[in-house]
Amino acid sequence: MDEIIINIISVVVTAMVIPLITLLGTKLIQWIGTKIENEKAAKIVAEASAIVLNSVKTVFQTYVDSLKKSGAFNQSAQEVALNRAKEIALSQLSNETIKYIEKKHGDLSSWLTVQIEATINTLKHIA
Secondary structure, eight states: OHHHHHHHHHHHHHHHHHHHHHHHHHHHHHHHHHHOOOHHHHHHHHHHHHHHHHHHHHHIIIIIHHHHHHTOOOHHHHHHHHHHHHHHHHHHSOHHHHHHHHHHHSOHHHHHHHHHHHHHHHHHHHO
C-alpha cells in the first residue's frame, strides 16, 4: 500500500515539475531579454539559458527521477547528473554561444556548472 502511495506521489510530482520547469524557463528567458540591450547578446544568452534548462530537465527525467524513486540518489549520483547535464548542454551550444560565454564569463565549464546548479536550486524551491 505504501509503495502505491509513493508511486502516485512520484507521478504527481513529476507531472507538476516538468510543466513548472518549462514555465520557469520561459519566464527566465523573457526576463533576460528585457535586461539585455544588445539583441544579438540577448539571443545568445536566451539560447544558452534554454539549453541549460533543457539539459537539466533531460537529466532529471532520464536519470535523477529514477534514482530518487529507488533512494539511490547520493553525492556520487549528483556528480554524474551534473556531468551529464554539462555534456548535453555542451553538445547543444553553438560555437558563437561558446565564444560569447568565454569572452564574457571566462571558463565555459565553470559557467555551465553555475548555471546548472542555479537552475536546479530554483526548481527545488518551485516544486
